Amino acid sequence: MAERRTKIIVTYGPAVEAESQLRRVIDAGANAFRLNFSHGTHNEYAQAIARIRAVAAESGVPLALIADLQGPKIRVGDMPAEGVELRKGKTVTLTSRRIKGDGETVPVSFPDLGGVLRQGKKVLLDDGRITLKVLEVQGGDANCRVMMGGLLESRRGVNFPGIDIKAPPISGKDRQDLDFALQAGVDYVALSFISSADDIGMLRSLVESRTERRVRIIAKIENQEAIRNITSIIATADAVMIARGDLGVEIPPERVPYWQKEIIRQCISSARPVITATQMLESMIEDPVPTRAEASDVANAIYDGSDAIMLSGETAIGRYPVRAVNTMHRIARTTEAALSRERTRPGASRASVSDAISHAACEIAESLGAQAILTPTSSGSTALQVSRQRASVPQVALSPEKDVVNQLAIAWGVMPFMINPARDTDDMFEKAIAVTRDNGIAQSGDEIVITAGVPVNVAGTTNLIKVHRLD
Known part of the structure; x- marks a missing residue:
């Protein structure tokens, strides 16, 4: 099975607003759409979300929708x-x-x-x-x-480089955009120019007071204050975006590569999906092929360990949005082929049973030459713990929660599937095995490794590994 492991996020805009273009972009490999609320109207985005969801449903592809709030930009x-x-x-x-x-x-x-x-x-x-x-x-x-x-x-x-701007992290416009985005059913909310973990806490309180859905929060790292508080921000956020455009203005550009690698390292250690963004294939806004430096930049972000890489103007307003996604896909596949020979797994953490179980599941799967690692999950936590190990064996996540399935679309190496809630452990195993058969992931004689939590349908209880040979 030769699935691309690094996920691709595309920014929605006029260049992809037609349903035919959305279909081509998704077929080319898009795993998520970013809706930039610095531009556009709620009416425009309501129509966009409906079209994206419809095309994704037709294609049978789990897709994450990210509402990117303007913040104090x-x-x-x-x-x-x-x-x-x-x-x-x-x-x-x-x-x-x-x-x-x-x-x-x-x-x-x-x-x-x-x-x-x-x-x-x-x-x-x-x-x-x-x-x-x-x-x-x-x-x-x-x-x-x-x-x-x-x-x-x-x-x-x-x-204003070097000037500490005192502005509320969430503006009145952000609150209006947040209300709309939650009602429209987005999977992630990203907040620009976060400076501390408190900003994330404020946004999380607003989200939880407005919806019972498990909408996740992405912290965008764009300024010096965020760099100073990066460890606590990563611990508090659900995912992180390295927004290199503004970051490279707020700090010396020669420091951006170091912080890109350091933030990615910390996110992998903490099982937080991390997105590398901005100016990745920017010349493709106007040109049909990227520069060699851009191709190297994309590959380097993958070598660093990014869960996802993001296109901005290339797909929002560019002349070649589908070609840009195809190009990013090809670079990712080629880079991952080299990485499969070089990557070493992070050491098993002693922080929790879940960490140790996830690490062991990957070691067992690779030792046995298993066809896949299956991670039934109600919250996504098990899948993210296994994903951070960057195993060479394909990973299949199964969840009864549609939000979780969509959210896992940006996690490295995870193929998410929707299943019905399991009655008990045996039923969970049966449903997981059925998914592998029905989707051609494994067949009779293949071995698979299942890691999950018991009791079933309880978040954060990863404590079980099972090796199963398909009849």
């Missing part, structure tokens, strides 16, 4: 549709006023420019592609000189 306001060219040496005024921008004045979504900017400070626009230097601050406006120019369009990001 500062953005450029309305600019002319064609954008404005900011030329090096030119002066431009940043303002908090809600006006239409032009070549002289640029509105930004931050109310206290005068309170945080000072003469000599840098302002970075559009992920650092444009650099301004503050000349003077007058009231709520900042007059700046363009140090590095470029085309500036509406809604592009704004960063």
Whole structure:
């Protein structure tokens, strides 16, 4: 069985909004869709979610939906549709006023420019592609000189490097978007510019007060504060996204590769799915093939151990969204073929019985040459514990919870399936074995390894390993 282990997340946008395009993107290998609530309307996303769910159901593919909340992200306001060219040496005024921008004045979504900017400070626009230097601050406006120019369009990001911005982690807009996303049935909620575990706790309280569903939280790592608090953030979040665009603006870009590897290492150790994102195949927004450096970047993220790799503008607004997914799929398959010969398993943790059982199940499966590792799970915990071992044997997760099946779509190496609730242990084994037969995963004479929890249908009780030879 030659399934791709690293998962692919695509960002939804105009380039894939047609049902035919969604079908092609899913067929090409998409495992999840990110809905970027910095753009678009609730009505547009309601239609998008309905189309994505319908196409996924037709394809029989478990698919995760991720609602990406804007958080305290500062953005450029309305600019002319064609954008404005900011030329090096030119002066431009940043303002908090809600006006239409032009070549002289640029509105930004931050109310206290005068309170945080000072003469000599840098302002970075559009992920650092444009650099301004503050000349003077007058009231709520900042007059700046363009140090590095470029085309500036509406809604592009704004960063104030080295300045601690005190802003609520969840805005009024985020709360409205969260209400909509939960009602629409998303599987994950991602929060931008998290700075501490407390931010995650606040979001989790909001989620739990609005739904009884097990909606998971993704912490986006994008600033220096998150780096300082990374261990507690990983412990508190359900998954982590390394958002390298803003992170590479907020910290020196030469430090991003180190932190990418370190965050991935900690996430694997903690059994938290980790997503590497931003600018992975960015040239494919306009070009049909990636640069060699981009191909190497994708491969390196896989070598590092990413559960999932994400496409942003490539699929949202790019000219070649399906080709971009196909390209990422091919790079992943080729890289994983080399990794299967090189990867070493993390040591068995002594933190819990579940850790030890999951580690042992993978060792047994590989020693026996088993056809698959089966992980019946009610919460997803067993599947994630086994996934973190990065076993060479295919992993099949089985759950009676639709939310869990969808959420496991972004976990490394996991093939999730929906099953009916098991009455007891024997019934659980029968259902798991039936899935392997019905889906061609194993056949008569093959050995499979099953790891699960007893009693059944109780979260967090992984305590059993069974080796079974199919009749």
